[in-house]
Each structure stands twice: as C-alpha cells, then as structure tokens.
Amino acid sequence: MARTRTSNLAAGVILVVVGGVLLVTRFALMATAPAWLLGLGVGLALIAIVSSSYRALVGGMVLLGLGAGIVLGDRGVAGMSSGAWIQFGLGAGFIGIWVLALILRLNRHWWPLVPGAILLALGGARFLRHIAVIPPQAMIAVRTWWPAALVVAGVWVLVRALRK
Numbered sequence: 001m002a003r004t005r006t007s008n009l010a011a012g013v014i015l016v017v018v019g020g021v022l023l024v025t026r027f028a029l030m031a032t033a034p035a036w037l038l039g040l041g042v043g044l045a046l047i048a049i050v051s052s053s054y055r056a057l058v059g060g061m062v063l064l065g066l067g068a069g070i071v072l073g074d075r076g077v078a079g080m081s082s083g084a085w086i087q088f089g090l091g092a093g094f095i096g097i098w099v100l101a102l103i104l105r106l107n108r109h110w111w112p113l114v115p116g117a118i119l120l121a122l123g124g125a126r127f128l129r130h131i132a133v134i135p136p137q138a139m140i141a142v143r144t145w146w147p148a149a150l151v152v153a154g155v156w157v158l159v160r161a162l163r164k
Contacts, residue, residue, distance in 0.1 A: 034068075040063050041063030054107045068092070078127075087119045090119045091116045097116075
C-alpha cells in the first residue's frame with residue numbers, strides 16, 4: 001500500500017514531536033508525564049491541521065489541556081491547586097477544539113463548548129474560593145443549589161422541543 005503525502009506528513013510530524021519531547025525531558029527539569037501529554041497533544045493537533053482530522057484535533061486539544069493543567073498545577077502558579085489548574089486546562093482544551101475547528105473549517109459542532117464551559121466554571125469557582133472574593137455563605141448556596149440550574153436547563157430544552 002503506497003503512502004500518501006498526508007500520511008507521510010503526519011508520520012514526520014509525529015516523529016519530530018516525540019523526538020523533541022524526549023530531548024526536552026533530557027535537558028529540562030520536568031516530570032515526564034506532562035511532557036508526554038503535551039508532546040502527544042501537539043503531535044495530534046499538528047496532524048489535525050495537516051490532514052483536516054477532527055478526531056485528531058479532539059484528542060490533541062484534550063491532551064494539551066490536561067498536560068498544561070498538570071504543569072501549571074505542579075508549579076503552583078497563582079497559588080492554585082493542581083485540581084483547579086487541571087480543570088482550567090481541560091476546559092481550555094475543549095474550547096480550543098471548538099475554536100480551531102471553526103478556523104480550520106473541520107466541523108461546526110458546538111458540543112465542546114459544554115464541557116469546556118463547565119470545566120472553566122468549576123476551575124473558576126475553585127480559584128474564587130481560593131482568593132476568598134465570594135462570601136462563604138454564597139459558596140455554600142452555589143454548591144448546594146447548582147443542580148437546580150441543570151433542572152432549569154432541562155425544562156427549557158423540553159419546552160423548546162415540545163413547541164416544535
């Protein structure tokens with residue numbers, strides 16, 4: 001089976017990215033797990049750009065978001081916990097799927113906005129709790145009643161579906 005130009009480009013990108021990640025881990029002090037996640041994420045994102053693959057874009061952006069969240073959390077950036085940074089990273093990765101898919105004209109799916117917004121909101125709530133901007137009573141109310149927002153959204157979707 002002959003290789004196409006696209007598959008050769010994809011294989012070349014994978015080799016360059018994996019080799020580059022391995023070189024970076026030799027000379028920079030960093031845990032290898034985030035480096036592998038970041039490297040694989042970049043590789044998949046590049047494959048998505050070269051071959052117009054929506055699946056590669058999804059995998060690449062999720063891995064990039066997870067890897068970035070782990071790195072920022074391990075470094076203790078802004079004094080936030082690893083969990084909050086991982087939520088932010090994954091949320092940004094999902095939003096990145098939607099943005100890059102629009103730019104690359106791969107798909108017009110809106111589904112990445114849902115987990116992206118939820119993860120960014122959860123990470124943001126953890127950050128706001130960390131800096132104590134929101135009164136503790138308000139945080140307790142939000143943690144207690146957030147499922148009510150799901151119920152309201154569900155009722156809204158049902159009402160719209162029944163009107164059609």
